Amino acid sequence: MSEKDNAHEVESSEPITRRKVLAWLTSMGILGSAIVSVFSNFVFIKPRATYGLPTRFSIGTPNDYPPGTRIALGKERVAIIREGEKMAAISITCTHLGCIVGVADTGFACPCHGSRFDQDGNVTGGPAPRPLPWYELSLAPNGELEVDKGKEITPGKWFTV
Amino acid sequence: MVHSMKKNNFLTTLKEMPMSIWNSVFRNNLPHTDLGRSKTSFTNFFLHIHPVKVHKHTLKPWFTMGLGLISLFLFIILTVTGVLLMFYYVPSTTQAYDRMLDLRGSVAFGVFLRNMHRWAAHGMVAAVFLHMCRVFFTGSYKKPREFNWVIGVFLFLLTLFSSFTGYLLPWDQLAFWAITVGTAIAGYAPVVGEQMRFLLLGDTTVGQEALLRFYVLHIAVLPIVMFLLVAVHFWRIRKDGGLSRPEDADVVETPEVTAPASVPAPAMAMAAASGSSGIVVLEKKHYGIQGLVRGPFTKVGNVPENTVFSYPNLLLAELFVFVLTVAGVIIVSAYFNAPLEEPVNVMHPPNPAKAPWYFLGLQEQVSYSAFWGGVGVPAIEVLILLLVPYFDRGVKGVGKWFAKERLLANTLFMVFVVVNIILIIIGTFFRGQNWEFVSPF
Numbered sequence: 001m002s003e004k005d006n007a008h009e010v011e012s013s014e015p016i017t018r019r020k021v022l023a024w025l026t027s028m029g030i031l032g033s034a035i036v037s038v039f040s041n042f043v044f045i046k047p048r049a050t051y052g053l054p055t056r057f058s059i060g061t062p063n064d065y066p067p068g069t070r071i072a073l074g075k076e077r078v079a080i081i082r083e084g085e086k087m088a089a090i091s092i093t094c095t096h097l098g099c100i101v102g103v104a105d106t107g108f109a110c111p112c113h114g115s116r117f118d119q120d121g122n123v124t125g126g127p128a129p130r131p132l133p134w135y136e137l138s139l140a141p142n143g144e145l146e147v148d149k150g151k152e153i154t155p156g157k158w159f160t161v
Numbered sequence: 162m163v164h165s166m167k168k169n170n171f172l173t174t175l176k177e178m179p180m181s182i183w184n185s186v187f188r189n190n191l192p193h194t195d196l197g198r199s200k201t202s203f204t205n206f207f208l209h210i211h212p213v214k215v216h217k218h219t220l221k222p223w224f225t226m227g228l229g230l231i232s233l234f235l236f237i238i239l240t241v242t243g244v245l246l247m248f249y250y251v252p253s254t255t256q257a258y259d260r261m262l263d264l265r266g267s268v269a270f271g272v273f274l275r276n277m278h279r280w281a282a283h284g285m286v287a288a289v290f291l292h293m294c295r296v297f298f299t300g301s302y303k304k305p306r307e308f309n310w311v312i313g314v315f316l317f318l319l320t321l322f323s324s325f326t327g328y329l330l331p332w333d334q335l336a337f338w339a340i341t342v343g344t345a346i347a348g349y350a351p352v353v354g355e356q357m358r359f360l361l362l363g364d365t366t367v368g369q370e371a372l373l374r375f376y377v378l379h380i381a382v383l384p385i386v387m388f389l390l391v392a393v394h395f396w397r398i399r400k401d402g403g404l405s406r407p408e409d410a411d412v413v414e415t416p417e418v419t420a421p422a423s424v425p426a427p428a429m430a431m432a433a434a435s436g437s438s439g440i441v442v443l444e445k446k447h448y449g450i451q452g453l454v455r456g457p458f459t460k461v462g463n464v465p466e467n468t469v470f471s472y473p474n475l476l477l478a479e480l481f482v483f484v485l486t487v488a489g490v491i492i493v494s495a496y497f498n499a500p501l502e503e504p505v506n507v508m509h510p511p512n513p514a515k516a517p518w519y520f521l522g523l524q525e526q527v528s529y530s531a532f533w534g535g536v537g538v539p540a541i542e543v544l545i546l547l548l549v550p551y552f553d554r555g556v557k558g559v560g561k562w563f564a565k566e567r568l569l570a571n572t573l574f575m576v577f578v579v580v581n582i583i584l585i586i587i588g589t590f591f592r593g594q595n596w597e598f599v600s601p602f
Contacts, residue, residue: 042360045363047370050363050365074509096527097341097346097535098341098345099510100509111511111514112338112510112514113527114528114596114597126528126596127528127529127534
């Protein structure tokens with residue numbers, strides 16, 4: 001049997017036998033199924049719904065934030081800043097590796113790898129590759145401020161109360 | 162008459178029953194002959210990973226320093242203590258930390274087991290890395306052992322990933338911020354980075370989903386993969402002809418020596434031996450079953466007898482390393498408690514937020530550039546490590562520490578090791594608040 005096979009290989013033109021076609025189809029079928037199963041595992045472990053916070057949330061009325069406020073909202077991971085009548089919502093998730101930056105009057109500082117940002121979130125030192133993003137701030141009909149973390153705005157575009 | 166004989170047979174059966182059972186379990190008694198010593202490795206499931214005979218060079222304590230064995234034994238300690246800890250652990254953000262405290266208050270040996278698990282994990286990272294250094298500096302990754310080196314590199318990465326997934330589980334500050342940073346690093350990988358991060362966390366931030374996923378990876382997926390790779394790793398040691406050894410280890414000292422004459426009594430390797438070791442593959446030597454028995458008529462070709470029986474030589478060496486490893490872990494666990502930081506505070510990363518020592522080199526790199534320090538450079542390093550045996554194909558200097566013929570390769574690897582150690586030292590001692598440079602003195 002094996003001698004016969006070898007003889008076939010020696011011949012320059014190998015005839016396509018039914019057996020070879022079937023073997024090829026079987027291999028491809030098994031290989032294809034294997035790839036599909038591996039892929040479907042990834043589909044399975046990728047959650048379709050998450051239990052995290054909504055991207056759009058209310059933070060109270062403007063009166064809760066008197067002028068001069070620089071306060072960090074930990075759960076929402078956003079800093080609310082008010083200078084006079086101008087307000088802004090700046091992310092406090094470090095653009096480097098996701099630590100929460102500390103909020104001070106002089107700016108933001110990351111305790112993990114030493115990134116530093118100025119008051120408006122621009123990088124002044126450390127490994128952070130991008131400035132801290134600003135999120136859209138708006139006044140809802142009920143008089144409450146709303147932050148939408150899904151909408152980044154150009155830094156420096158203040159919201160006037 | 163017939164009746165009494167039957168009774169007699171039955172009594173005999175009863176009397177012999179303990180021995181019958183014993184003999185059905187253990188196929189031969191403790192050996193006192195060479196044939197018996199050969200049989201131990203053949204007939205015992207737990208010993209058959211050993212070759213019947215092992216080269217004397219393999220048993221030299223300072224050649225392997227037992228580092229592979231230490232890694233294996235730490236892995237076993239980790240499995241046992243890990244399974245025990247699972248009886249009390251709940252992978253829930255609201256319960257995990259309390260369960261850690263419960264180990265202190267209301268679980269017998271709770272703290273001790275957690276200490277053992279933590280210190281053995283640290284030890285395993287160190288042992289696996291040192292084992293890799295040993296294999297490199299002795300040139301043991303060369304043909305035909307190239308692929309076993311590759312498996313070894315994967316085992317090292319799995320060891321790191323296991324400890325990484327493990328330290329999220331206490332759900333303390335270190336856990337939370339280390340994982341926040343670690344998964345953010347994964348996010349920097351090109352193309353698939355963000356997807357990978359999302360799959361790993363099961364969410365956009367570190368939370369309950371991430372804890373559950375890391376738990377499953379830590380207690381099931383990674384150990385199973387590691388177990389399989391360890392099995393292949395050991396199997397290949399045997400198939401690749403045992404541990405590497407220098408050429409002169411097999412040289413016939415005088416041409417007249419045709420018979421094994423007197424084999425010096427096995428020098429008891431009382432410090433260490435290797436993971437599992439080699440059947441001696443000599444070109445002129447062919448083992449049949451009769452080759453197991455030492456005697457003048459079994460020799461084929463003019464080769465010296467440089468092997469000794471695995472039982473008891475290798476076995477005792479292994480036992481010695483095992484006792485030493487377990488003793489070490491127990492002593493460290495008795496004196497030092499595994500750290501447990503404050504419970505997770507999503508608002509305030511500890512300052513500085515430091516990973517365990519073996520990731521501080523990486524964290525130091527990352528503080529210069531997230532992509533290059535966290536993804537680029539490590540990826541290149543791993544790629545080079547994987548390809549080392551296929552670049553460095555010279556056959557000289559195998560089986561010797563710091564062989565002259567391998568000066569270049571050894572120097573390059575030494576630079577790699579030293580640079581990483583320096584990065585770890587900087588990250589550990591020279592970084593303070595906000596990751597600023599501070600002097601420890």
